[in-house]
Amino acid sequence: MHPCRVLFICTGNSARSILSEATLNHLGQGRFEAFSAGSQPAGRVNPYALEALAGAGISCEGLASKSWDQFVGDLAPPLDIVITVCDNAASEPCPVLFGNFVRTHWGLRDPAAVTGTPDAISAAFQRAHALITYRLTALLRLPVETMTPQALKLALDGIGTMSNDDD
Structure with a gap:
């Protein structure tokens, strides 16, 4: 079986989806292959x-803000899971992508929307990355290779409701 291919989508593809892509590629150690994209890419990764x-010791090599257009059509890599990471609570529009894969939503507040001192902004990114890492660790514990799409969807939906405060 090929690595489980996961696409993280948000609007700008500059922060949350980028953090998710890089972290899953780092933690997944070849078992997962992660990508990220945006419906309206910002054109740059947030510093x-x-x-x-x-x-966190995670490589930033090759990370770029890109359009989800490269994940549709005949030349697109086959995807197993698509996860939107926009924040519904902030009435932020979540992109929709169609295809034969399991879809779920893991809402995250946008750390790029935080204003204030550089330390406050950096702290918001650290909190977002900690939650992403927490959720991805739960994903890594799943036997995705043997799960039915329905069981995988249910498990992924549950992970999307997890916070760092969960036990």
Whole structure:
């Protein structure tokens, strides 16, 4: 079986989806292959996202803000899971992508929307990355290779409701 291919989508593809892509590629150790994209890509990766990744010892090589257009059509890599990471509570529009894969939503507040001192913004990115890492660790514990799509969807939906305060 090929690695489980996961696409993380948000609007700008500059922070949350980038953090998710890089972290899953780092933690998944070849078992997972992660990508990220946006419906309206910002055109650059947020420097605070790069700082959070570097601080966690995760490679930032090759990370770029890109359109989800490259994940549709005949030349697109086959996907197993698509996870939207926009924040519904903030009435932020979540992109919709169609295809034969399991879809779920893991809402995250956008750390790029935080204003204030550089330390406050950096702290928001650290909190977002900690939650992403927490959820991805739960994903890594799943036997995705043997799960039915329905069981995988149910498990992924549950992970999307997890916070760092969960036991």
